[in-house]
Amino acid sequence: MSLAPGAVTSATVSVAQATAKKKSPKGRGSFLLKRLGFYLAAAWAAITLNFVIPRLMPGDPSAAIIDQLERVSGQALAPATLQSIQGLFGNPQENLFEQYLGYLGQLARFDLGVSIVNFPVPVSDLVAAGLPWTLLLVGTTTIAAFVIGTALGVAAGWRAGSRFDTIVTPLVTFVSSVPYFWIALLAVWFFGFILGWFPLGGGYDPNLPVGVNIPFLLSTLQYGALPAATIVFSAFGGWMLGMRNMTVTTVGEDYVLLAQAKGLSPARVRWRYAARNAMLPQFTGFAMALGGVVGGALLTEIVFSYPGIGYLLFSALQKRDYPVMQGVFLLVTLAVLLANLIADSVYATLDPRVREGS
Structure with a gap:
C-alpha cells in the first residue's frame, strides 16, 4: 500500500522533529562540556604563566623581595613568611x-x-578588602549601563530615522567618543569642587566606624554616587549603539514581518521577536564586561581614590609590589574566563544554532 506524497512529507517532518527533540539536550551538554574543557585549559595556562613569568626575571626574585622586606621591617622574616x-x-x-x-x-x-x-599583610587579605568595593560599584554600574543602553538601543532601532533616533543617537555617539578620564575629572571638578555636592575622593567617611550600620551605608552611597554616575554615563552609549544597529538589522527579518502580518501587538513584536534576537550578540560583550568587573574600573578608582581592586593594582604598580600585582592579575584572568563560560552557557541555551554549529 502506498502513501500519498503529503503523508510521506508529514511523516518525515514528524520523525525529524522527534529526532531533533531527542538530540537537543545531548547537543547542548556536548557543547557545554567542550567549552568547559577549553576554559579549564585556559585557566591552567593562565596559572602556569603566572608561575613562570616571575622566574624569568634575572637573578633570584624571592631573594630580592626577601631582602627588600627585611630592610623595610628592620628584622628577619619569620620562617612561614620565607616559605x-x-x-x-x-x-x-x-x-x-x-x-x-x-x-x-x-x-x-x-x-x-x-x-x-604592607608587610606582613597577606595578598589575599588585601584582595578580600578591595573586592567588595569593586563588585558593589563596578558590578552595579555595569548592569545598569547595559540595561539602560539596551533599552534605548531597541527604542532607537525599532523606529530608525524617527525624531528620537535622529536626536539621541548622534548625542550618544559624541558622548561615547569623549575619553572617560576627562568626564570623571570634569565631574569631580564641577560636582565635587565647585558645587560641593559630593566628596572629592574615597569610598566612605573616614570619621565613621566601618560596619553594617545606617550612617556608614549612607556614607558609602554618598561617596559612590558620583563615580557610579560617571561610569554609567560613559558606558551606556556603547551598549545603545550596538543594540540599535542590531535592532535595525533584525526588524527587516522574515520572522518579524510575519509576526506583524499575524496582527501581534507592536510591543510584543518589538520585544519578543526583534529585541530578543538582536540582543544575542550583546551577551558576548556583557560577559566580557562582567569579567572585567573584578579588575575594577581602573581610571574610575584612580580619579576618585576609590578603595577597590583597580586602585589596589595601581598602588602596587607604583610601589612595585610584585606579589599584589601577581595576585590581582591572576584573579582578573580567572574572573574573565568564568564570566565567558557562563555567557557561553546562556548563549547556547538561547540560540540552538550555536551548539548545533559546533
Missing part, C-alpha cells in the same frame, strides 16, 4: 617541578603570598 615568598617566586634549592607543585598547593589554599609594601 610563602619562596613558594610564590621560587626557592633556588628546589626543582622547578617541585616549585610548580608547591605553587599549585598555595593557590588551592588561597595563599597568594605576602605584600611587600
Whole structure:
C-alpha cells in the first residue's frame, strides 16, 4: 500500500522533529562540556604563566623581595613568611617541578603570598578588602549601563530615522567618543569642587566606624554616587549603539514581518521577536564586561581614590609590589574566563544554532 506524497512529507517532518527533540539536550551538554574543557585549559595556562613569568626575571626574585622586606621591617622574616615568598617566586634549592607543585598547593589554599609594601599583610587579605568595593560599584554600574543602553538601543532601532533616533543617537555617539578620564575629572571638578555636592575622593567617611550600620551605608552611597554616575554615563552609549544597529538589522527579518502580518501587538513584536534576537550578540560583550568587573574600573578608582581592586593594582604598580600585582592579575584572568563560560552557557541555551554549529 502506498502513501500519498503529503503523508510521506508529514511523516518525515514528524520523525525529524522527534529526532531533533531527542538530540537537543545531548547537543547542548556536548557543547557545554567542550567549552568547559577549553576554559579549564585556559585557566591552567593562565596559572602556569603566572608561575613562570616571575622566574624569568634575572637573578633570584624571592631573594630580592626577601631582602627588600627585611630592610623595610628592620628584622628577619619569620620562617612561614620565607616559605610563602619562596613558594610564590621560587626557592633556588628546589626543582622547578617541585616549585610548580608547591605553587599549585598555595593557590588551592588561597595563599597568594605576602605584600611587600604592607608587610606582613597577606595578598589575599588585601584582595578580600578591595573586592567588595569593586563588585558593589563596578558590578552595579555595569548592569545598569547595559540595561539602560539596551533599552534605548531597541527604542532607537525599532523606529530608525524617527525624531528620537535622529536626536539621541548622534548625542550618544559624541558622548561615547569623549575619553572617560576627562568626564570623571570634569565631574569631580564641577560636582565635587565647585558645587560641593559630593566628596572629592574615597569610598566612605573616614570619621565613621566601618560596619553594617545606617550612617556608614549612607556614607558609602554618598561617596559612590558620583563615580557610579560617571561610569554609567560613559558606558551606556556603547551598549545603545550596538543594540540599535542590531535592532535595525533584525526588524527587516522574515520572522518579524510575519509576526506583524499575524496582527501581534507592536510591543510584543518589538520585544519578543526583534529585541530578543538582536540582543544575542550583546551577551558576548556583557560577559566580557562582567569579567572585567573584578579588575575594577581602573581610571574610575584612580580619579576618585576609590578603595577597590583597580586602585589596589595601581598602588602596587607604583610601589612595585610584585606579589599584589601577581595576585590581582591572576584573579582578573580567572574572573574573565568564568564570566565567558557562563555567557557561553546562556548563549547556547538561547540560540540552538550555536551548539548545533559546533
